[in-house]
Amino acid sequence: MSDHADAQPGIADINYSRFLNSVSAARQQSTMKSLGLLISKSPPSLINLCGGVPNSSTYPFKKASITMHDGSIIEIEEHLMKIALNYSLSQGVPDLVSWLKDLQIRVHNPPTVNYSPEKGQMELCITNGCLEGLSKVFEMLVSPGDNILVSDPVFEGALRVLKPLGCNIIGVPSDNQGIIPRALKEVLSKWRPEDVRKPESRSPKFLYTVPTGGNPIGMTLSTERKKAIYQIAREYDFLIVEDDPYFYLQFTKPLAPSFLSMDVDGRVLRADSMSKVISPGVAEFYRLQRDAILLSADRWLTGLAEWQCPHAGMFLWIKIKNIKDTENLILEKALKKEVIFAPGNCYTIDKSKPCPYVRAAFSSCSPEQIDQGIQRLAMAIREEITSGEEINGFTEENDCSQ
Numbered sequence: 001m002s003d004h005a006d007a008q009p010g011i012a013d014i015n016y017s018r019f020l021n022s023v024s025a026a027r028q029q030s031t032m033k034s035l036g037l038l039i040s041k042s043p044p045s046l047i048n049l050c051g052g053v054p055n056s057s058t059y060p061f062k063k064a065s066i067t068m069h070d071g072s073i074i075e076i077e078e079h080l081m082k083i084a085l086n087y088s089l090s091q092g093v094p095d096l097v098s099w100l101k102d103l104q105i106r107v108h109n110p111p112t113v114n115y116s117p118e119k120g121q122m123e124l125c126i127t128n129g130c131l132e133g134l135s136k137v138f139e140m141l142v143s144p145g146d147n148i149l150v151s152d153p154v155f156e157g158a159l160r161v162l163k164p165l166g167c168n169i170i171g172v173p174s175d176n177q178g179i180i181p182r183a184l185k186e187v188l189s190k191w192r193p194e195d196v197r198k199p200e201s202r203s204p205k206f207l208y209t210v211p212t213g214g215n216p217i218g219m220t221l222s223t224e225r226k227k228a229i230y231q232i233a234r235e236y237d238f239l240i241v242e243d244d245p246y247f248y249l250q251f252t253k254p255l256a257p258s259f260l261s262m263d264v265d266g267r268v269l270r271a272d273s274m275s276k277v278i279s280p281g282v283a284e285f286y287r288l289q290r291d292a293i294l295l296s297a298d299r300w301l302t303g304l305a306e307w308q309c310p311h312a313g314m315f316l317w318i319k320i321k322n323i324k325d326t327e328n329l330i331l332e333k334a335l336k337k338e339v340i341f342a343p344g345n346c347y348t349i350d351k352s353k354p355c356p357y358v359r360a361a362f363s364s365c366s367p368e369q370i371d372q373g374i375q376r377l378a379m380a381i382r383e384e385i386t387s388g389e390e391i392n393g394f395t396e397e398n399d400c401s402q
């Protein structure tokens with residue numbers, strides 16, 4: 001799947017220390033962690049009087065068996081339970097890390113696999129979900145006042161982590177194919193590529209984006225755009241934080257190549273997630289859910305709203321016509337009708353600006369519930385438009401204040 005051919009030849013010499021904030025730069029290698037690595041590579045006959053690990057014979061759980069959907073049973077035997085409950089390497093349980101590395105190599109074939117660690121060799125660590133991984137990345141990179149780029153609109157969870165870090169969040173406009181490379185170039189035009197490595201340039205450190213079935217807009221960045229964006233990242237020497245929890249929820253095959261698969265320089269930090277893809281056949285399930293919501297949108301929202309067909313993920317991004325901002329529509333009108341969506345302004349960088357969009361998640365409701373929900377939204381839109389007209393009518397005709 002990897003698509004290295006279009007990348008410019010030659011590996012850029014990335015000065016990683018340029019990107020770290022002072023807290024991360026001050027971190028030192030832990031001697032105990034290095035010893036832990038040595039121990040993990042030693043034979044089981046090693047007598048370990050080194051680490052303060054709990055004695056696994058004292059654990060209350062011995063073994064477990066898990067019944068799967070198809071009736072098969074997975075047994076977690078005693079020795080595995082001891083490993084699962086005890087300390088492990090900070091990076092994650094070695095067997096799982098190694099299995100996940102093989103998966104990344106099989107799926108993305110990153111050019112960096114065989115690089116030296118200083119040149120950005122692919123590494124991975126396991127976190128409690130991809131948002132925890134992203135938080136760690138942001139907390140490692142961002143200093144107050146740093147400029148950073150995000151696709152706009154943007155996943156609200158990322159904004160919640162980024163904003164308190166005090167950085168200057170610059171939105172890059174997206175359309176139905178994701179980030180627009182031309183718009184990215186325009187945003188960057190206030191810096192000169194020849195200056196970006198100088199500390200005083202304050203050029204953006206990274207671009208954060210959700211390239212597949214993006215949350216909230218549901219759109220997937222085309223391969224051509226990914227290549228163009230990667231080249232811009234090389235030119236302006238910024239990192240790409242690729243948040244890709246919907247990668248395996250693509251409704252068409254082959255799966256779109258990731259930024260990681262193009263990463264000749266070692267400038268991509270990729271976050272994957274197990275939360276949405278833990279069962280087989282899940283992409284097909286969501287494709288049917290997507291078809292159901294499109295059918296309901298056609299039935300109830302034609303003339304009232306506009307939307308694009310998502311090819312991955314679990315979101316439909318709906319632009320409501322004739323309503324400037326959807327917060328009142330959703331939190332007052334729709335909620336009274338017992339349906340709720342996410343108002344679009346949850347995902348905008350500047351929350352004070354009106355936003356005419358709503359995000360519908362088609363993941364967890366039945367097709368019948370989806371249909372009823374969209375019908376109720378249509379009723380709420382009609383009501384909101386009518387009450388808006390009444391208010392406007394009153395303002396224009398009856399306003400005595402002047």
Ligand SMILES: Cc1ncc(COP(=O)(O)O)c(C=O)c1O
Nearest residue numbers: 129130131155210215243273275
């Ligand atoms: C774009 C995006 N990133 C990250 C996450 C969080 O993923 P996880 O549950 O693995 O932390 C979500 C979930 O809503 C998401 O939509």
